Ligand SMILES: [Ca+2]
């Protein structure tokens with residue numbers, strides 16, 4: 001394998017992705033746009049995950065998470081963890 005050629009191919013690939021206006025060069029604006037796009041994607045994913053978590057806690061959907069709602073989720077998690085541990089213990093018992 002020609003490392004120099006592989007590096008050139010990687011560079012060419014990166015250039016074609018980053019080169020938004022297709023002039024063959026990557027300028028600072030194009031790099032910034034690419035980073036901005038990625039940061040936005042990440043921020044959206046985080047916001048979506050946070051929304052899902054909040055929805056999961058907020059059982060009655062009033063937009064607020066009460067102590068009781070946290071307790072319900074915590075109990076469910078505890079039960080899930082207990083089941084998982086029981087499953088592992090059962091597996092060992094069988095063997
Ligand atoms: Ca360009």
Ligand SMILES: [Ca+2]
Nearest residue numbers: 058060062064
């Ligand atoms: Ca609520």
